[in-house]
Amino acid sequence: MDGLSIDQRLLRHRATGLTDEQVLSMYRTMVLARLYDERAHLLQRAGKVPFHISGIGQEAAQVAAAFALDRERDWFLPYYRDYAFVLAVGMTVRELMLALFAKAEDPNSGGRQMPGHFGCRRLRIVTGSSPVGTQVPHAVGVALAARMRGDELVAFVSFGEGASNQGDFHEGCNFAGVHRLPVIFFCENNQYAISVPYSKQVGRARIADRAVGYGFTGVRVDGNDALEVYRVVREARERAIAGEGPTLVEVMTYRLAPHSTADDDLLYRTREEIDEHRARDGIVQFRRYLTECGLWNDEKEQALLAEARAVVDEATQYADRAPYPRPEDTLRHVYAE
Amino acid sequence: MPVITYLEGIRSAMREEMERDPRVFVLGEDVGKGGVLNATKGLRDLFGEDRVLDTPLSESAIVGVAIGAAMYGLRPIAEMQFADFIFPAANQIISEAAKIRYRSNNDWSCPVVIRAPYGATGGGSLYHSQCPESVFFGTPGLKIVAPSTAFDAKGLLKAAVRDDDPVLYFEHKKCYLSVSDEVPDHDYEVPIGKADVKREGTDVTVITYGMTVHYALKAADVLAKEGVDVHVLDLRTLQPLDREAILEATAKTGKVLIVHEDNKTGGVGAEIAALIAEEAFDELDAPIRRLCPPDVPAVAINPVAESFFLLNPDKVADAIRDLARY
C-alpha cells in the first residue's frame, strides 16, 4: 500500500465496491472480535470458563470475506477460529460469551459444545464439530441441494491448512469440482497446526494449487490485506453464482496466539517471530489504511475501544450470570421429540 | 396382493418416495445405471440424473454431501455399494450425522438414509460379506434397521426416508432375490423401533434379524415335527431395540436363543442378552444363548470356510433343540 497517492488509496476500497461506512463497519467488527478474543483468554486463565481457542491475527481476513458474501442468503460453515466471521454475519458478542460460559441460552449449542463450535440456523451458520474437515463435504451438500432447489446462493466453508490434508477436504473438493457446485473453500493458512509448521504440513507446494487437480480456480491471498481478501472472495462468489464452479482461496495469515488455552506455543516458536507478525497484523494494517484515508484517528480509536470494551464487559457479565441448562436437559434432542 | 422380491420392495420404496416428495433423491456409486446390485434400476429414467446422482468413489463424501443436503432441507438416500466399504464414512456417520441434532441443541437436524447391502451370499469373501451393524450399534443419535422380508423392507425404507433422524438401512444381500412375500399396492410404513413376531410358539424363543429370520423359520418347521414349538421374534429395528417385544418374547417361553450373522462378541445379541438378564431375570428358565459365526475377521471364500463359518437352518435347529432340552 506504500507508494500510492492518497487518491489511489482512497480508490482502493471504493474500486472494489465498498462504501466508507462499510469499511468502518469492517474495522469495528475486527476490533470487537479482537477484544472478545482477548477477554475470553483472560476468563479461561482466571478459571471462569474451561476452554478458549483463539482467532487472533485472522480477524481481518474473516471480516473481509464475510462482507464479500451475501449475508442474507449465503450459507456458512465456519471453523473454530472464526469469531470475527460470525460476528460479521450477525452473531453478537453476548451470544459468543454464552457459548464460552456454556450456558443454556447459547444459540450455538445450548451449552453443549466447546466455544468456537458455531451453529445458528437463523444466520445460516451450519453446526460444526471438532473432527476437522468434516464440514467440507457438508458445504458441498448444501451447494448441491441449493442448486437442486433452484436457490441462488453460495456455500462458504472455512478451515485451517492442517485440515486441508484431511481426506474429507479432497473428497469434498473433487465432488464439487465434478458437479461444478457453488462453493467457496476458504483455507485460513495461519502457518501452524497446533505445533506443526506449514513446512511439515504440506509438501513444497501451495494449497491454492490443489484446485487445479480438482478442475477449478485456486487463489492465494495476503490475509493481512483486508481489501485484497474482499476482492478475491467477491470474485469467487460471482464465479459460483454464474455456474462456473467452486474456488479455493488460500489466505496467508498468522496465528498470533497459541493453538488453545491448553497449548504452550513457546515450545515450538519464538517470541520474536510472534512479535514480528503482530506488527504486521491485518487489523494494524487496516487501521493504518483508514487513517491514511482520513476516515480514522486516535480519538475515534479510543472511543471505539471504550465502546467495544463496554460491549464485551456487558456480554461477560450477562453470560456469567445466565443459568446453566437443567440436568435433565442432558437427555434431550438425541432424536426428534 | 402382489408378491414381490425383497429387492423390488426396496426399489419400489425409493421410487414411491421420490414420486411423493421432490426433496427425496438418491446418490452413490453407479446408482445411475441401476447400482451394482440393481437396487436403483430404472430410477434414473424416471427421475433424471440429478435425483439419481452418480458420485465419485468417495464414501466419506457420499455421506458428508448427503448430510449437507439434509441440513439444507432435502431427504437424501445415500447408497454404500457394499456395507464392507462403509468405514471411510464412519467419521461422517458417527461424529456428524449421529450428533448434529444433539450438538446444536435441536437447531439443526440430519434426516439422511444410508443404505448398505450386508451379509454373505456365498462367494463374497472377506470384503463383500460383512455384517458391520455392531460397529454403529450403541451410537446414540442413529437409528438402525435391518428388515428380513419384502414387506418389512419396503415399509421400513419408507419410514426411514420420512424419519427426521439419520437411519442406517442394512439390507441383506442374500434376501434380495431369495425372499419374496406379499406386499400391498397402497402406501404403508413399517414403524421404526417395532419388532415383529414371525411365528408364535411356546417352547423356545428365537430372537433374530435379517437372513437368519428365515433360517429360524425353517428350523421351526423341522422342530415342530419333534414336538418343539418355536417362537420367532424378528427385530426389524436394531436401534432402538424394541425392549417390550424382547421382554415379552422372553417371558413367553423362558428360553431365549439369539441368532445373528454378525460375529458373537460385541454383537447386537450381546446387548439383547444383557437387557434380558437385567430386566427379565425371573422369567428365565435357562441361560440365554447366542448362535453366531465365530470371532474371525470375516468369512473366507473357500467353500469349507463358508460352511464352517456361516449359519444355516440346520445349525439353528441344532441350537434350538439343545436349548429346548435344558
Added chain:
Amino acid sequence: MTDVKTTPIVVPHLAETIVSATVAKWLKRPGDRVEAYEPICELFTDKVNVEMPSPVAGVLVEILVPEGRQAAVGEPICVIAEEQADSASPNIPGRSAALDGEESFRTAAAAAEGGGLGRRDGVDMRARYSPAVLKLAAKYGVDLTRVPGTGLGGRVTRKDVERYIAEGRHLGQASANGRSGPADSTASAVSDKTAGAAQPYSIAEMPKVPVRTSGLHLVEHPPTPRIEIEGHDDTGRGETFIDVTPMRNLIASRMRQSVAEIPHAWTMIEVDVTNLVLLRNKLKEEFYRQEGINLTYLAFVLKAVVNAIKDYPIINSVWATDKIIVKRDINISLAVGTEDAVLTPVIKNADQKNIAGLAREIDILTKKARSGKLTLEDMQGGTFTVNNTGSFGSILSYPIINYPQAAILTFESIVKRPVVINDMIAVRSMVNLCLSLDHRILDGVICGRFLQRVKENLESFGPDTQLY
C-alpha cells in the same frame, strides 16, 4: 452501599489433564489493589505456564500458597477482599452446577430402576431362589425354607445361604428333607430285635424324624459375645483389653478351686436314643400346644439321671474332708449358657418332678438366666450338675465339676450313626454321655454302673412313656 466480601481465589482448570499447578511467582503482595483480569501470579503446569488474571477486583488480603509450592486445581491460593456495589455476584458456578447435575442423575437413575419385568418391589420374594442360591443349596443339602432371607422382599440371597452353611445349621436339618442319603436307606434286612432296646417300630416303617441336636433352645442366631473394649486402644500393639466383670471373677475362682481341689476322673458311655427321638417327635407339638413350652430332650435326660441317682445315691454327695455327706434332696444344677457366661441355676427336688414338670422348670430357669433375673436362691443348693453340651454341637466334653459337688454329666449331640445290631449295620440316633467325677468319692465301678442306669433309663423311653 458497598459490601466487602472475601473471596478465595482458586487454581483454575487450565487444561484438560491438569490437576495441579505450582505457584511460580506472586505478582501482587497482600495489601495491593487488584483490578479485574489483572495478573496476580504466575502458574506453572505440565502443559502450560501462565499468568493468572484475577477473576475479581479488590484488595489482596492473604497469600495462602507461597512461591514454589504446588496447589491442586480448585484449591485456594489467595484471598481477595472484593468491593462490590451489589452482592448478587454468582458463586463459583462450576461446582454447584456440577453437583446439581450429579444429584439429578442419581434421582433419575433411581426412578428409572422402577421399570422392567424383574423388578417387583413390594412383591414377596421369599421363594424366589436365584440360580446361585439353588446351586449352593443343592451342594450342601440346605433346606431353603429354613434360611432367613435378607434380600429384597425377603429374598434368600447367596450370602444368606453361605452364612447358614458356615454356621453349620444345614447339618442339623440335613435329614429334614430326607435328603441325607444313606441315613434313610435303612436296610429292611435288619432284624427287629436289637440288643437291649425296645423296638416299637419295624425298621422298615421307621418314620423319618428330624433329630435335633440341641435340647436347650438357643436363639436362631446366637450373637457372638460382646467384647467391651474400654480404656485406651494402643494402635500398633495388636491387643485389646477386656475388663473382668465380677461374675467372670467368680467363675474364675470357682473353676480354679474345683480343679485345684478335686481330683477329676472321666468316663463316658454311648446311648441309643432312637426311640426317645421318635417319642419326643410324637409328643412335642401337642405338648407345646398344651403347655406353651418346648419339650426338650433335656427333660428326658434329667429324668433318666435323677432316677439313676436314686439308685446310686453316692453320686449325690459332697466331700467334707473327714466325711462324705450324701445329700438326700436331688437338686440338679442345670448349665445354662448366656452371652457372657455359663450359669448353673438349680432345679430343686428334681426327683419329685415328672418329665413335663422338668421341662417346665428347665424353661423357667433358662428364661430367667437369659434375662438376668436369677436370684441367689435359684443358684444355691445344687447337688449334681447336668450340662447340655450337645446344644453347641459337641460330641465329647471333659467338664469341670461344679464345686463342691461330686460329679457332673454332659449330654452331647445326638448324631445318627451306623451301629451293629445282631451282627448287622443299622442306623441309630446315638448320643454320648460324659461324666467327670471326684475320684476321692467315686470311682469307675460305681460311676460305670450309674451311667449304665442312665443309659437304660434313656433307652427305655418309648412311645408308651408318660410325661406326667
